[in-house]
Amino acid sequence: MxxxxxxxxxxxxxxxxxxxxxxxxxxxxxxxxxxxxxxxxxxxxxxxxxxxTRRDLVAEVFASQMSGYVELAETALAETDPWAAFVAYLTRLFEIQATDRGLSELLVTSRFDDDERLADLLATAQRGATQVIRRAQAAGRLRPDFARQDISLLMRANAGVLRSSAEPDAWRRYLSLVLDGLKVFKDL
Known part of the structure; x- marks a missing residue:
């Protein structure tokens, strides 16, 4: 009680x-x-x-949003086309970054060490991301050298785009360029 x-x-x-x-x-x-x-x-x-503590507040605020991050991979894995799933996954991650600075910082800096609930959600989300990546690679659509850790690098770069660009949708152009660099073109 x-x-x-x-x-x-x-x-x-x-x-x-x-x-x-x-x-x-x-x-x-x-x-x-x-x-x-x-x-x-x-x-x-x-x-x-x-x-x-600030940490208590951050953990409580972002636990439900981290659950949404887990669902991103689940939604992508339900997509039948592995490349479309990968594109949708990255697009949604970048969209989250563009609209929620706090969650973006949390995902980019991985400040989860002292909160078991957030650390568990992050681990689950990372396993899902790995599956999304492997499916796209197995389908021959994503570069074979792309790793889950590269998503963190892309998000850090996108954070820079978001901070430095006066254009609110500059992240979309950046993502398009990134995806062109990651895609395996079968017709070449």
């Missing part, structure tokens, strides 16, 4: 998580906790009572 929150405490917790999602998406993982409390309409003491 001790784990149950009063109705007002539940509302405060939900407001804090919603505000944190917004603020982290806009400003990244180092966003102001004061801003999160302000947007949630609660005081800092309420924020720290519910989430004693």
């Amino acid at each position: 001790a784990d149950r929150l009063r109705a007002d405490a539940q509302r405060n917790r939900a407001a804090l998580l919603a505000a944190a999602r917004e603020v982290f998406a806009e400003h990244g993982l180092d966003a102001s906790l004061d801003e999160i409390a302000r947007r949630a309409g609660v005081g800092n003491a309420t924020l720290y009572r519910r989430f004693p």
